[in-house]
Amino acid sequence: MSQKSKTVLVVGASRGLGLALAEEWLGRGFQVIATMRNKPEGLEALAARFPGALELERVDTAEAETVRALRQRLDGRRVDILFINAGIARAIELSPVQAKEKDFLDMMLVNALAPVRTAEILRDLVPAGGTIAIMTSELGSIAHANGSWQLYSSSKAALNMLMKGYATQHDHDGHTLLLVAPGWVRTEMGGSQAILSIEQSIPLVVDMIEANRGKPGLRYVDRFNQSLPW
Numbered sequence: 367m368s369q370k371s372k373t374v375l376v377v378g379a380s381r382g383l384g385l386a387l388a389e390e391w392l393g394r395g396f397q398v399i400a401t402m403r404n405k406p407e408g409l410e411a412l413a414a415r416f417p418g419a420l421e422l423e424r425v426d427t428a429e430a431e432t433v434r435a436l437r438q439r440l441d442g443r444r445v446d447i448l449f450i451n452a453g454i455a456r457a458i459e460l461s462p463v464q465a466k467e468k469d470f471l472d473m474m475l476v477n478a479l480a481p482v483r484t485a486e487i488l489r490d491l492v493p494a495g496g497t498i499a500i501m502t503s504e505l506g507s508i509a510h511a512n513g514s515w516q517l518y519s520s521s522k523a524a525l526n527m528l529m530k531g532y533a534t535q536h537d538h539d540g541h542t543l544l545l546v547a548p549g550w551v552r553t554e555m556g557g558s559q560a561i562l563s564i565e566q567s568i569p570l571v572v573d574m575i576e577a578n579r580g581k582p583g584l585r586y587v588d589r590f591n592q593s594l595p596w
C-alpha cells in the first residue's frame with residue numbers, strides 16, 4: 367500500500383504536539399484528517415501548504431456527541447491510524463487538598479474518560495491491522511511516580527487503566543493499541559523549561575508508530591519504542 371492511500375486521523379490537532387503530528391504525517395505523504403475545537407491559525411496555514419491532503423474537522427472530545435457526529439461524517443472512510451492527542455493540564459503544582467475539584471474532574475474527563483470513549487466511537491473506522499494511539503505521558507506511570515504534577519499524572523494513570531480495559535474488551539479488533547509517552551516537550555502545556563523541542567519528539571513518535579504497525583495488542587511506550595512500566 368502506498369503512503370498516499372493511507373489516512374491518519376489526529377484528534378486535537380490545533381497546536382502543540384497534535385499540530386506537529388499532523389504536519390509530520392503530511393510530510394510523509396499521508397492523507398490527514400485533523401480535528402480542532404476552534405479555528406486555529408496553525409492548522410489553516412498547514413491546509414494551505416498541503417491542499418487536498420489535509421481535511422479539517424471540529425471535535426470537542428469532552429462532548430461525546432461531537433465525536434459521534436464526526437463518526438457519521440466519516441461513514442465509509444477507512445482510517446489507518448487514529449491518534450487521539452487532546453489533553454489538558456490544570457493545577458499542576460497543587461495537591462488534592464489545594465486544588466479546585468473542578469480542575470481535577472476536568473482532567474479526568476478530558477485526559478482519561480474522553481480519549482477512550484473517542485476510541486470506542488471511532489474504532490470501527492480502523493481496519494484490522496490498523497493502529498489506535500492515545501497520547502498519555504511518562505507521568506502516567508505509577509511505578510515511576512515521584513509526586514510531580516500529581517493530579518495530572520493521576521489522570522494519565524487512569525487513562526492507562528481505562529485503555530487496559532478497552533484492550534481486553536476489543537482484543538479481536540486486530541488493532542495495534544499504543545499509549546504514547548512523547549517526553550517532556552516545549553509546548554503551551556510543557557512550558558519553556560521542558561527539555562525537548564517539538565522537533566526532537568514528534569518525528570520519533572511517528573517512527574515509533576510505524577515500527578509498531580501490524581503488531582496487535584496494547585503497549586505503553588515512549589518515543590524510542592521502549593516499553594514503560596505501568
Ligand SMILES: NC(=O)c1ccc[n+]([C@@H]2O[C@H](COP(=O)([O-])OP(=O)(O)OC[C@H]3O[C@@H](n4cnc5c(N)ncnc54)[C@H](OP(=O)(O)O)[C@@H]3O)[C@@H](O)[C@H]2O)c1
Nearest residue numbers: 378380381382383403426427452453503550551553555556
Ligand atoms: N508537552 C509535553 O511535555 C507533554 C508530555 C507528555 C504528554 N503530553 C500530552 O500530549 C498531548 C498534547 O499536549 P501539548 O503539549 O501539545 O499541549 P497543548 O499545547 O496544551 O495542546 C493541547 C491540545 O489538546 C487540545 N484539546 C484540549 N482539550 C480538548 C478537547 N476537550 N477536545 C479536543 N481537543 C482538546 C487543544 O485544543 P485547543 O487549541 O482547542 O485548546 C490542543 O490542540 C496532551 O494529551 C498532553 O497531556 C504532553
